[in-house]
Amino acid sequence: MNIIQYIIRFLLQGNDELANAVGYTSNPDQYSRYRVVIRPSGFFESESYGKKSSIPALPLKKIDNTEISFGNDRVEQKGSTVFVEADIVASSFFFLSRYEEFVRDDCFDQHNRFEGKKSLQFKAGFINRPIVDEYGILLRKWLRKAGMEVKEPNTECSKVYLTHDVDVLETYRHFRGFWGGVCRGNFRNVINSLSSITKDCAFTFDWLINQDLKIKDAEKLFFIKASKGGREFDYPQYNLFGKDFRFLLNLIKKNNCKTGLHTSYYSYDAPYIVEDELDRLSNATNQKISCNRTHFLRILPPNLPQTYTKSRITDDFSVGFADIAGFRLGTSRAVNWINPQTFEIEPVILHPLTLMDVSLSNKNYMNLPCNEAFTVAKNIIHQTKKHNGELVLLWHNTSIAANSNSYHQNLYSQIIDFMRDGL
Numbered sequence: 001m002n003i004i005q006y007i008i009r010f011l012l013q014g015n016d017e018l019a020n021a022v023g024y025t026s027n028p029d030q031y032s033r034y035r036v037v038i039r040p041s042g043f044f045e046s047e048s049y050g051k052k053s054s055i056p057a058l059p060l061k062k063i064d065n066t067e068i069s070f071g072n073d074r075v076e077q078k079g080s081t082v083f084v085e086a087d088i089v090a091s092s093f094f095f096l097s098r099y100e101e102f103v104r105d106d107c108f109d110q111h112n113r114f115e116g117k118k119s120l121q122f123k124a125g126f127i128n129r130p131i132v133d134e135y136g137i138l139l140r141k142w143l144r145k146a147g148m149e150v151k152e153p154n155t156e157c158s159k160v161y162l163t164h165d166v167d168v169l170e171t172y173r174h175f176r177g178f179w180g181g182v183c184r185g186n187f188r189n190v191i192n193s194l195s196s197i198t199k200d201c202a203f204t205f206d207w208l209i210n211q212d213l214k215i216k217d218a219e220k221l222f223f224i225k226a227s228k229g230g231r232e233f234d235y236p237q238y239n240l241f242g243k244d245f246r247f248l249l250n251l252i253k254k255n256n257c258k259t260g261l262h263t264s265y266y267s268y269d270a271p272y273i274v275e276d277e278l279d280r281l282s283n284a285t286n287q288k289i290s291c292n293r294t295h296f297l298r299i300l301p302p303n304l305p306q307t308y309t310k311s312r313i314t315d316d317f318s319v320g321f322a323d324i325a326g327f328r329l330g331t332s333r334a335v336n337w338i339n340p341q342t343f344e345i346e347p348v349i350l351h352p353l354t355l356m357d358v359s360l361s362n363k364n365y366m367n368l369p370c371n372e373a374f375t376v377a378k379n380i381i382h383q384t385k386k387h388n389g390e391l392v393l394l395w396h397n398t399s400i401a402a403n404s405n406s407y408h409q410n411l412y413s414q415i416i417d418f419m420r421d422g423l
């Protein structure tokens, strides 16, 4: 399947019959084969392809209140064929392939992460809407206009992933943590922690699991670090064969939660490390590990998928902006990694991460009070349901630690209750 066919099929929720009725061509000899003809805007053939000058200027044109990156809003019907000049194929490709992250070099933070607040979807005002899923609505409408029977997808989440990155297993039960606690005078917390892992203030996994279990059909995923050394941003490392981690692993297994790899910060610069980490975690858990999330959401650029495709990773959950909640891939639905340099459809499924605890609360990110964060979360859930998308949440055990304020504890339980009542 080529990339054009893949995108049309994606917009039509995998329906081949409908996808075959849509052409992407400006060749009149081919028009009679299709019920909807999308006339290409020239984006793919342009000399500026791959250059910053190909990023569309603001304001974007709109069709039915949906912004399009390429083409214009002209729609005309001739007989039973509908011709459109809104290039929703190139517009979808732009977001699904993270094209902007491929061509721009001026939007990355100190951790090499593309900043959400510099993205087109933020600047154009639709970071909180899955724009590609709206292109699907447009395409289905045009097919209906051409006389085809087309159903809308269910308005419920197709899948919910409740995920937790285990950056820190405990606070005071390792050497540096212990002395740090003593020096800061946190004697009670240190003594509690030493008496039992369950009394360590970072060990809030049982609380998280109890919340997660309220959403019966959700998949619960814990991303585990497995790098050899834990320097700087990967510190502290925990011993995958030590009794504290085994205790957590038992808790995870007992509650039918799954484990994925939390690839280290430094694997970004030395991608061969990913396979070592995958082996280490697979050996320690005695499980085949195929899900991944990068530490700090430090996903490699879209033209460098090899690190993940050459390892056994089949599913990645890293593609969300750290600094803002919303739809980095322009969709709420799982999509293959698309390489904007080669146009290859890579064998890694990207599950869009749309809601992360610290994006909402951190001062240098969204800095929202709890009630406003809940409003943002409700909108993401609403948008995801509307398009039959996947909801991927990330809450850290440390965000709800006993010594932090109750912001994330309240927020997470509110979101879980909202989902339980409304899914």
Ligand SMILES: [Zn+2]
Residues within 6 Å of the ligand: 165, 166, 167, 262, 294, 295, 296, 297
């Ligand atoms: Zn992490």
